[in-house]
Every structure is written in structure tokens, then in C-alpha cells.
Amino acid sequence: xxxxxxxxxxxxxxxxxxxxAWAETAPAVADEVRAAILLYHRFDPNHAxxxxxVTTEAFEDQLxxxxxxxxxxxxxxxVVAALNGGGEIAPRTVAIAVDDGYRSQYTDMxxxxxxxxxxxxxxxxxxxxxxxKDALSWEEIDEMTKSGLVDVQSHTLSHPxxxxxxxxxxxxxxxxxxxxxLSGSKxxxxxxxxxxxxxxxxxxxEVDADLxxxxxxxxxxxxxxxxxxxxRAGDNPFALPRIVVRDADRGERFDRxxxxxxxxxVAAAPPATCAAPR
Numbered sequence: 001x002x003x004x005x006x007x008x009x010x011x012x013x014x015x016x017x018x019x020x021a022w023a024e025t026a027p028a029v030a031d032e033v034r035a036a037i038l039l040y041h042r043f044d045p046n047h048a049x050x051x052x053x054v055t056t057e058a059f060e061d062q063l064x065x066x067x068x069x070x071x072x073x074x075x076x077x078x079v080v081a082a083l084n085g086g087g088e089i090a091p092r093t094v095a096i097a098v099d100d101g102y103r104s105q106y107t108d109m110x111x112x113x114x115x116x117x118x119x120x121x122x123x124x125x126x127x128x129x130x131x132x133k134d135a136l137s138w139e140e141i142d143e144m145t146k147s148g149l150v151d152v153q154s155h156t157l158s159h160p161x162x163x164x165x166x167x168x169x170x171x172x173x174x175x176x177x178x179x180x181x182l183s184g185s186k187x188x189x190x191x192x193x194x195x196x197x198x199x200x201x202x203x204x205x206e207v208d209a210d211l212x213x214x215x216x217x218x219x220x221x222x223x224x225x226x227x228x229x230x231x232r233a234g235d236n237p238f239a240l241p242r243i244v245v246r247d248a249d250r251g252e253r254f255d256r257x258x259x260x261x262x263x264x265x266v267a268a269a270p271p272a273t274c275a276a277p278r
Contacts, residue, residue, distance in 0.1 A: 032232060032233065033082050033083055033085075033089065033232065033233040034230045034231065034232045034233070035074070035079045035082070035083075035089055035093040035094060035095060035230060035231055036093075036094045036095075036230045036231075036243055036258040036259070036260075037076065037079065037094070037095045037096075037097055037224065037230075037231050037240065037241070037242040037243065038094055038095070038096050038097065038242070038243055038245050038258065039097050039098075039099060039226065039242040039243060039244045039245060040052075040054055040059070040096065040097070040098045040099075040109070040245055041053070041054075041098065041099050041100055041102065042054070042100075042102050042104050043055070043056055043059060043102075043104040043105065043107075043108035043109045044056070044104060044108065045108055048246075048247040051246065052244070052246075053247065054245060054246065054247045055247055056108050056109075056112060058247045058248075058249075058250060059109065059112055060112055060116075061250050062245065062249065062250065062254055063112070063116050063118060065250070065251065065254055065255075066094060067116075069092075069255070070092050071092045071093070071094055071258075072089075072090045072092060072093050072094070073093075073094055073095070073096060073118040073119065074089055074090075074093050074094070074095055074119070075095065075119040075121070075151065076095040076096075076097060076119075076121040076151065076199070077121075077151065077198075078095075079093065079095045079231065080199070080221070080222050080237075080240070082233075083231060083232070083233050083235065083237075083240070084233075084237065085233070094258060095119075095121070096118065096119070096120040096121070097120070097121050097122075097123060097201065097224065097242055098120055098121070098122050098123070099122075099123045099155055099201055100123070100124070100125060100128075100155065100159070101122060101123070101124030101125055101128055101129060101135050101136045101155065102134055102135065102136070103134055103135060103136055103137075103140070105122060105136060106136055106140040106143075106144060110144055110147075110150070113149055113150070114147065114149065117149070118149065119149050119150070119151070120149065120150055120151075121150075121151045121152075121153055121199070122136075122141075122144075122150060122151070122152045122153070123152075123153050123154065123155035123199070123200075123201035123224075124136060124141070124152055124153075124154075124155055124189070125155050125156065125157070125158065125159045125185075126154070126155075126156070126157045126158075126184070126185040126188040126189060127157050127158050127188075128158075128159070129141065129192075138192055141192075141193075145193065152189065152193060152197075153189070153197055153198070153199040153200065153201070154182075154185040154186055154189055154197055154199065154200045154201070154220070155185070155200070155201045155203065156181040156182065156185050156200070156203055157180065157181050157184045157185045157188070158181065159203045160177075160181060160203060161203065161204060161206060162178060162181070162202070162203065162206050162207075162211060163206045163208065163211075164206075165177065175214075178211065178214050179214065179218070182200065182214055182215060182218040182220070183218045183219075185197075185200075186200075186218060186219060186220070198220060198221040198222070199220060199221065199222050199223065199224065200215050200218075200220045200222075200223040200224070201223070201224045201242075202223060202224065202225050202239075205225045205226030205227075206225075207223065207225050207238070207239050211238075212236065212238035212239060215238050216238060220238075221237070222237045222238065222240060223237075223238040223239065223240070224239075224240045224241075224242050225239045225240065225241060225242065226241070226242050226243075226244060227239075227241030227242070227243075228241070228243055228244070228260060229241050229243065229260045229261060230243075230258075230259070230260060230261060243257060243258065243260065245257070
């Protein structure tokens with residue numbers, strides 16, 4: 001009996017040892033790469049008169065909430081690289097994108113990101129800069145980019161409703177217009193910023209397969225839409241989802257907003273071979 005017990009114990013020990021050895025050599029299951037790309041537009045120190053306006057108080061509350069709950073605000077370029085398998089990001093990572101190039105991004109947002117030390121990516125409308133009353137100037141953009149916290153990318157030349165325009169124009173005319181809006185904006189920004197411009201934000205979030213191909217042909221590495229969910233590895237690189245943030249998104253509501261999931265989509269086209277932002 002003792003011998004049978006000893007043999008059984010030895011056999012059990014051998015099985016445990018084999019299981020441990022397999023566990024040490026088995027490939028680890030990697031966590032799914034995902035991140036919330038938060039989208040802002042206007043900022044105001046006192047009130048939010050428009051749906052896309054966020055007060056400076058709310059913006060600071062949101063940044064404080066992220067820090068207090070273990071979130072890391074990463075450059076958008078780091079998130080895009082991780083989604084494409086070219087880097088790693090922490091499980092609780094967000095990126096901040098700001099569209100349209102309103103002047104309040106300099107007067108009201110910029111001092112806050114300096115205090116918090118968080119990076120943002122501005123998508124500016126090329127022809128509006130230094131031309132429209134409510135738009136950023138090239139001097140303000142230059143100051144912000146020199147801080148190392150602000151990256152500037154393309155939001156087309158004139159912010160048109162691209163899909164609406166297609167219904168009103170002949171195909172050849174429409175295609176020429178799209179090429180000017182995408183390539184012209186990229187060229188203008190690269191001339192002014194003295195560096196490559198790699199990302200594009202679609203005006204009004206409007207995008208289809210033809211526009212995705214046009215963005216790739218124009219030399220962009222990635223483009224961004226609006227889909228109200230986190231971006232995940234496997235998402236279409238020319239329609240990456242962003243989450244619009246409102247003034248009322250604070251506390252638990254902000255938590256629910258940035259943790260919205262969703263299914264991945266199959267990329268319609270591979271990313272262009274071009275230089276990613278710094």
C-alpha cells in the first residue's frame with residue numbers, strides 16, 4: 001500500500017512539474033490593443049453655448065479624472081503606432097484630438113495642457129489659419145508646437161461636406177476637388193510647419209471607401225472619423241473612431257463615455273508608407 005501511494009504521489013508530482021514547465025513556455029495571451037481617442041472642438045472659460053463647446057472647468061475636471069483613475073494621455077502618434085503593431089501602450093490609454101483650429105484652443109485650452117503636461121493633436125483647416133476671425137494664427141500654432149505637447153495635422157483645406165458634394169458634381173470634378181482638399185492641405189501645412197504631415201481628420205466625420213483611397217494616395221498614414229467608441233487593433237486605418245466629448249461628460253458619465261467598446265472593422269486599404277509624426 002505504501003509503495004502504491006508513493007508511486008501515485010510521484011506520478012502526481014511529475015504531472016504538476018510538466019504543467020508548470022508548459023505554462024512557462026506557452027505563449028502569453030496578449031491584451032487587445034485599444035485606446036479612446038477623445039475629440040474636442042471649442043473651449044470657453046465661462047459657458048458652453050454650442051454642443052461642441054467644453055468649458056475650461058469641465059476640461060480640467062476631465063483631465064483630473066483621467067489622472068485620478070490611472071489613465072495615461074499618450075500622443076496620438078503612439079496610439080496609431082500601437083494599433084498598427086508598431087509599439088505598445090498601457091491598458092488605460094487615451095489620446096486627445098482637437099478639430100477645426102479655433103482660437104480658443106490657444107487662449108483657453110493651451111494653458112491647461114501646459115499645466116497638466118498632456119499631449120494633444122490639433123487638426124486644423126488650412127485656409128482658415130490666420131484668415132478667419134475665430135481661427136488660430138500661424139504664430140499661435142508655432143508657439144504651441146514648440147512646447148512639445150502640441151502636434152498639428154490636416155483637417156482639409158476648407159472643411160467641406162465631401163459626401164454631399166459628390167452628389168452635386170460630375171465624378172471627375174468631384175475627384176479633382178477631393179484631391180485639392182487633401183493634398184493641398186497637406187502641402188500647405190508641411191510648408192508652414194517644416195515637417196511631414198501624416199494624419200487627416202474627416203470633416204463632419206464623413207468618409208467612405210473612395211475617400212479612404214484618396215487619403216492613402218495623398219500620402220496620409222491614417223485618417224480619423226467619429227464613431228463614439230474606442231479605437232482597436234484591426235480598425236480601418238483611414239476611418240479610425242474618435243469619441244466626441246461634451247461639457248456634461250464628467251465623473252461616471254465620462255467613465256462610461258471613454259470605455260465604450262465596439263467591434264473591429266477590416267481595413268479597406270493598408271496604411272500609406274510615410275513618415276509618422278514625432
